[in-house]
Amino acid sequence: MIKYNLICKDCNKSFDSWFASSKDYEKLKKLKHISCYNCNSLKVDKSLMSPNIANSKKEEFEKKNTEKFEDIKKTIKKYQKFIQNNFEYVGENFAYEARSVHYKNKKKSKGIYGNASPKEIKELNEEGIETEVIPWITENDN
DSSP states (O other), rough: OEEEEEETTTOOOOEEEEOOOOOHHHHHHHTTTTTTTOOOOOOOOOOOOOOOOOOOHHHHHHHHHHHHHHHHHHHHHHHHHHHHHHEEETTTHHHHHHHHHSSSSSOOOEEEEEEEOOHOOOOOOHTTTTOOOOOOTTOOOO
16 A cells, blocks of 8 residues: 555645555556545646655664663662662651751661652752652552
8 A cells, every 4th residue: 555645736735545556546547537535626646745664773762762761760660679678768757857867866777768849858958968869660650
């Protein structure tokens, strides 16, 4: 099958049509079976079209990027598992708990992790409390 973009010489309408082959198009054109859908004129010709060619380089690029993304995702999940097993989750209280550890020398048996806004992270860093932001992937994330 081949798709051609056709244009009517009388009304200047452009439309697409499918043919079994380029030879079939030529045969139907010669037999005057190709007409404009708008004005029924037989003065219909092929217009310029860009070919639709599968781009193997693009497909290869996308495949490599997908593989890289999956590798990164696996690495992040490994870090997450390590953090979950070795640190205490403090949820939304991360900034408060981080300050407690830093200022009150409140020693914890484990390090802490949790959620903090970008503003809270900035404030903690300005106070000299070191933090790290780690992307967190849930099972629902793509």
